Amino acid sequence: MPTDSTRSVLTVSHLAKSVQTVDGPLTILHDISFSVAEGESLAIVGASGSGKSTLLGLLAGLDTPTSGQVYLMDKDISAASEDQRAQIRSQHVGFVFQSFQLIDHLSALENVQLPLELKGMPRHEASAKAQVWLEKVGLGERLNHRPKTLSGGEQQRVALARAFVTQPDVLFADEPTGSLDEVTGQTIIDLLFSLNQDSGSTLILVTHDLALAQRCQRQMVINAGNIVTS
Numbered sequence: 001m002p003t004d005s006t007r008s009v010l011t012v013s014h015l016a017k018s019v020q021t022v023d024g025p026l027t028i029l030h031d032i033s034f035s036v037a038e039g040e041s042l043a044i045v046g047a048s049g050s051g052k053s054t055l056l057g058l059l060a061g062l063d064t065p066t067s068g069q070v071y072l073m074d075k076d077i078s079a080a081s082e083d084q085r086a087q088i089r090s091q092h093v094g095f096v097f098q099s100f101q102l103i104d105h106l107s108a109l110e111n112v113q114l115p116l117e118l119k120g121m122p123r124h125e126a127s128a129k130a131q132v133w134l135e136k137v138g139l140g141e142r143l144n145h146r147p148k149t150l151s152g153g154e155q156q157r158v159a160l161a162r163a164f165v166t167q168p169d170v171l172f173a174d175e176p177t178g179s180l181d182e183v184t185g186q187t188i189i190d191l192l193f194s195l196n197q198d199s200g201s202t203l204i205l206v207t208h209d210l211a212l213a214q215r216c217q218r219q220m221v222i223n224a225g226n227i228v229t230s
């Protein structure tokens with residue numbers, strides 16, 4: 001019988017994704033299977049265009065596969081409705097998008113407190129907790145800035161604080177240090193791994209940063225939509 005420490009939080013079975021393009025059908029991911037244990041850290045690496053962001057979106061239930069299954073926290077999110085997937089994400093998942101996807105008309109603080117309010121936390125408590133996480137990513141002086149008035153690296157740190165603030169069971173991050181200088185990037189990497197160690201969050205990261213990939217327990221290489229090593 002598996003112990004809690006070996007429980008799988010994510011199981012991917014024969015996952016494939018194809019899309020229609022003006023040039024005809026395009027298969028982005030081919031027959032991908034793997035699983036990730038609770039508390040594990042996994043780096044997904046591979047060339048630009050190999051399918052990393054597409055895969056991450058499917059793993060987190062942001063998108064649905066053409067075939068195959070994704071079980072996240074024991075739930076088949078590939079068969080779930082959009083509402084059910086949103087519910088599973090808000091309860092269990094933090095996601096850092098490659099393009100940040102902050103809400104333009106909300107301040108940095110409001111962006112970060114939103115996932116807590118969606119989980120039912122009262123606004124004043126959510127706001128206080130959001131402020132703590134913005135301070136941890138070095139943005140204590142930028143709480144009331146709208147995303148458009150922040151630098152690229154600052155926007156990325158708001159996106160990270162938004163994903164960290166709920167201390168999620170599974171944290172997905174697409175190029176989490178892509179817009180950061182070395183020192184700020186190191187602060188973020190330390191925060192990522194302290195979330196992993198202190199809250200037991202499972203980390204699934206896409207990165208071109210070799211130092212970050214090597215700090216993860218496991219590295220998985222994707223080439224043209226196939227896993228080549230895992």
Ligand SMILES: Nc1ncnc2c1ncn2[C@@H]1O[C@H](COP(=O)(O)OP(=O)(O)OP(=O)(O)O)[C@@H](O)[C@H]1O
Nearest residue numbers: 019020021026028047048049050051052053054055
């Ligand atoms: N909706 C779509 N329609 C058509 N093609 C798509 C679509 N989404 C992704 N692609 C193509 O699928 C491939 C994989 O895209 P994806 O964004 O997953 O790559 P990636 O590995 O994250 O690359 P990068 O390192 O540059 O972020 C790319 O060639 C992209 O052009």
Ligand SMILES: [Mg+2]
Nearest residue numbers: 052053098174
């Ligand atoms: Mg990408």
